[in-house]
Amino acid sequence: MIRIVAAKEFTLLRRDPRVRLTAAILVIMLLVALVSAVARYQDVSQERAAAQEIINEQWNNQGEKNPHAAAHYGIYAIRPVTPLSFFETGVTAYSGVSIWLEAHRRNLPGGRPADDDTAAGRASELTGAYTLQVLLPLFIVLLAFQAFAGEREQGTLRQLLGTGVPAHALLLGKALGISAAVGLVIGPVLLLALVALLLTPGGLAEFPQALLMMLSYVAYGAIFLFLSLAISARMSSSQSALVALLAFWAVSSFVLPRFTSDLSSWLYPLPTSVQFERAIAEDLETGIDGVSAxxxxxxxxxxxxxxxxxxxxxxxxxxxxxxxxxLQEELDAQVFGKHFNRLFNLMASQQSLYGIVSLASPRMAVELASMEWAGTSVSSQRDFADHAEVFRRDFIEVLNQDLTFNSTAGSTDYRSGPELWNKVGPYEYPGTDLGTVLSRSAPFMLVLVLWLVGSALSAWLAVRNLKVSV
Amino acid sequence: MLRRVSSLWVLGLMLVVLTILAAVSGSIRMTTLATTIAERADAELAVRNSLISSLERYTEAGAQGDVPVAAKPGSMGFSVTSAYAAMPAAPLAPLAIGVGDLLPYYYRLDAHAAYTLVQGGEIENPLNLRVGGFDVAFVMVFLLPIIVIALTYDIMSREKELGVLALIGAQGVRLSTFIAAKVIARGALIALMIVGSNAMAIAAAVYMGAEWHFGAAALWVAIAVLYGLAWFALAVLINALGFSSSTNGVVLANIWLVFVIVIPAIVKLAATTLYPAPSRVALTTELREAATEADERAAEAREAYMFDHPEMVEGDVDQEIFFRQVALSEQDIAASIAPQLEAFEAQAERQAALMKWLKFSSPALLANDAFAALAGADRAYHAAFRAAVLEYHQRWQAFFLEPLMREQLLTAEDWANLPAFDYQPPRRYLPNSAINLPLVVLLVLGVALVAAGLAKYRRYSHI
Known part of the structure; x- marks a missing residue:
């Protein structure tokens, strides 16, 4: 029975010319996104790796120097890119890619790629993730809004119910028919994306994340499928089902995220750069516990x-x-730690507001989870900043110890050379480990599961109480 | 009919509420920016003035004892004092964020070379930057078309489905009269909704401190109305094709998708792929190379160690020698990285030139750019500000470097001539092609859609 319903639904959709338009847009966007991601990954990863290599060489070949002069010269930590970060770019365009690690100072990451791109249009980005987050639900809504309401309008619902088909079979049949149509359209592209990932250097390491990401998008699609079926079963006309679903899609995908962005700045205002620097300067002067340096x-x-x-x-x-x-580094590190953690915690609070609002927006939930999987979330940027800071503290300490134990008071002409420089680095950022990624994405996955259960339940209830006319 | 009327009210009210909310949010943002920078500039001025008065007292007392710091151009210019140059807000600034959250709205400048002025924008949560703010421009460009479509997608098809058209025919009313009356009435209501919501948004912004400028406000409303009516004309045209209401809905949703989401995304990708920005990371390594070479040259005259620790160099004169060398080294570095910095500018210009043409591919891009230009939130407004800052920086730097290089001290009279930043942004909106072209194109587009609709409705049938 399920198979018959599914086959009928699938055949109807296949013959609907309106569906082909959206399907074509979806596939073209996914393909363009995929091709440009592969091309850009090659360029950017080479560029970053080459830069880090040059910086490490510059460090090793800085010649004979006082270790403290070398500490002032410093090292740049450059954030490497991973293949998945081109599928879901997350916050990468808006976060700095390099941090200057030097004596006496902790710097924020600098060089945001977005600063150099004149191209406007913050909202839309041609990436695989964006396409799935925004277009996939629209595609499903357009496939499913008529599922029950259309039959009701045409009078075939009476016949359908007359056959005595059980509610669950009707629901599953419709769902499977539509899923088959969706799978036929985007399945090949997603498979292609997975193959491309495997063929990309470094892609295998991200394969588990990629699979989990796919899974979250499957759940995301299912949520919209069940929501559409539920609404279609309840609404009197397919037209009002369409309007209701489109309204939900627009509000939850576009209005709520931007609204949350503003709300988060009101609720958890970040310090301005001037305030941030001044607060650090004050603490450095008076000492974090009131005892001066x-x-x-x-x-x-x-x-x-x-x-x-x-x-x-x-x-x-x-x-x-x-x-x-x-000693100064130790004292300064406490002050930097206090203020940087405060800043990062404020950003984390802002992000948790997004998490809360995602209870009303499946798009936000899947986006937040997807950014964690791709290592392009705000938390992953914090990991990079924290990792670089640990490296900074360590290498400055190596240099200071050399100065302390291999020279004597007032010997400003003391020089160290390559052996000391080689003890430091090269700087390499390993990325966030899978366990942390899993635990970070867990709340958003939970929200998706809640949505999935809720939408499936509402669809089942709606189909069980299906009326020939509403 | 009742349902129609109530949905009109609901959607109209939604538009008004969202628009005002966005305007209030933008106004709060602008106020925060303005107070932050004013506080900092005041604090800076207080420190500088107290140092200058101690110099005055020293001079009055016959210049005995240690020279006060305010007399030393190197220390003052390079470490003690700095200037804040803030971007004056355009009258409609609260209505569109544009690139305002991305690019710096002020620069803190001192006697260091201009290449040190590459600071990014304010500290921001990158997630918020990615998502973008909730501003009136977003409500207009993104949501207004959805609301217009929701109000219009079944304007004729519904009448046909309910059999109203057939009834009208039977009553002897000419179909064209009925259609014209219905379209004009609905169009007027939508136009009224757009004018009303934007007028209230502008009023809210002005009430909360934005400057009132009639020309800018009128152009803003005009662009919003033309953009909204273009979507209305499109929906009316689609209705003329005689599909069912739900087909109209699907077709219009797809058109919205193509023009508001897909084309802007493709345009952005095209601009950044054809003219990718040069690598900032590579610039960093080049800057470092240049700095090392300059340092090496300078170190011949001075210990590198001292270079990093001016505080360890004893005596007054040495500090000034140190800063003189910093100035010379920076001139050296500036000269060697000038080509790389120019490459950034040149590529950004190429991107901008391409975007200038590509934005005609979507009315959403056109409207968005026009709104940003009206609100002083586009790159051009910022570029003009930055150019003024760089010019100011030259004067500010010269104030300190000239006496420093001539090994002279500053006097209290010199300080009276400290350069000030008195930049007035351009206020000519209509000659700005980012505003007048969209205005014309949206108007032409609207007229073309209406003409196409008229042609189609001539052959429209009752059933």
Missing amino acids: AERINERREQTLKLYKVEREADLPINFQGLIFS
Whole structure:
């Protein structure tokens, strides 16, 4: 019985010329997105890798220098790209790609790609993920809005119900018929995308994420399918079903995200860059716990003199300046940690607002999950910033220790060379591990599951109470 | 009929509420920006003035003892003082964010070379940047067509499906009269809705502090009305083809999709693929190379270690020597990376030139650009501001570098001549091709759609 209903639905859809238009748009967009993603990945990944290599070489070949001068010279951490980040670009265009790691300062990532692109149009982006998030539901709505309401209008619903087909068979049959049509249109493109991923260097490592991402889009499509069937079963005319579904699609996919963007800035305002820098400067001056750096240094001086049992700094067997640098880095790191974490936590709060609103918008849920899978979320950008900061602290400490233990007070002509530089780096960013990605995407997947269960249930209830006329 | 009327009310009210909400949100945003920068500029001025008065006291007391810092051009220019140059907001700024959340709305400048002025915009959550803000331009470009379509997709097909047309014919009313009356009445209502919601949005923005400018406001409303009516004319035309109401809905939804989503996405991809921005990362490494070379040249005259630690160099004169060398090194670096920086500008110009033509592929792009230009939220408005900032930076830098290089000290009288930033953005809207061309094209498009509709309705049948 299910098969007959499904086959009839599929045949009807196949013959509907209106469906072909949307199908063509969907497939063309997916293909263009795929081709441009493959091409851009090659370019950008090579560009980033080459730049990191040059930076590492520049570091190793900086010649003989005082270690502290080298610490000021610093290293740039460059965020590498992964293949999936071109399927779901997430926030990459709007986040900095490199961080300058230097002594005494923690810098925010700089060089946002979007700053250099004159092309307007923030909202639409030709990526696979965007196409699936926005066009797939529209396609499904256009396929499904007539499923029951259309039969009602044409009077065939009476005959259909007269055959005594059970509600679940009717629902599943319709759902399967429409799914077959959807699968026929986008299935080949998605398979192609998976093959392209496997053929891309570094693609295999992201295969689990890619599969999970596909799964979330399947769930996403199913949500819109069941919603459409539920509405179609309840509405008196296919026309009002269409209007209701399109309204839901437009509001939940376009209005709510932008609204949340504004709301999040009201509820959790971020500091301006001026406020941020000033707050750090104030804390650096007064000390995070009210004890100034100068006091701490004096304290450390007394301890060190006592330890080496000497009266004057000049008599120390080590370079006390190196110790001061280390101590300063330690104190500064606390201040940087406090303010950077506060900033990142505010962004995380803003993102959790998106999570809450996604209870009313399946698009937002699938988008947030998808950005986690692709490593293009705000949290993944924070991972990069935090990873680079750990690297910064470590390499500055290596340099400071060299200064402390291999030179003596006042020896400003002390020089280190390549052996020391080679102890540091090269900088390599490993990305976020799968476990973390899984746990981060879990809430959004849960929202998708809730939507799926809710929409399937409402469709089942609607079909069970199907009336010949409403 | 009752259902029709109520949906008109609901959708009209929705448009008004969303538009006003967007205007209020934009106004709050503008106020925050303005107060932030004003606070900072005031604090900066207070510090500078107190340093200058200590210089005055020192001079009055006969210039005895340590030279105050306000007399030293190097220290003042490079480390102690800086200027804030803020972008003056256009009258309609709260209505469209455009690139306003992406590009810096102020620059903090000092005596360092101009290439250090590459700072990005404000600290922002990249997620919010990606999603974009909820502004009036978004409501108009994106949502208004949906509302217009929802009000019009069955304007004639419904009458036909309900058999009203046949009844009308039977009553001896000419079909063309009925159609004309219905279309004009619905069109007038929609136009009224657009004028009303935008007028209220502008009123809200002005009430919340935006500047009132009649020309800008009138052009904004005109573009919104023309854009909305073009969608209305399209929907009326689709109705003339004689499909069922739900087919009309599907066709119009697809057209909306193509012009509002697909074409802008393809245009963006085309512009960035044909003229990709040069690599910022590569620029970083080149800048570093140039800096190293400049440092090496400078280090011959000075210890590199001292270079990194001006605080470790004893005495007053040394500080100024140090800053003199910084200035020279930066001139050196600026000269060697000028070609790379120009490459960025040139590519951005090529992208912009291409976009200028490509935007004619979609009325949504046209309207969006016109709104951004009216609100001073497009790249051109920012580019003019940035050019003014760079010019100001030259004057500001010269104020410090000239005495520094001549090894002179600054006097209290010199400070009276500190350059000020007095940039007035252009206020000529109609000569701006980002505004007048969309206006004309939308008008022509609307007229063409109406003409096509008239031709089609001539052969429209009752059943």
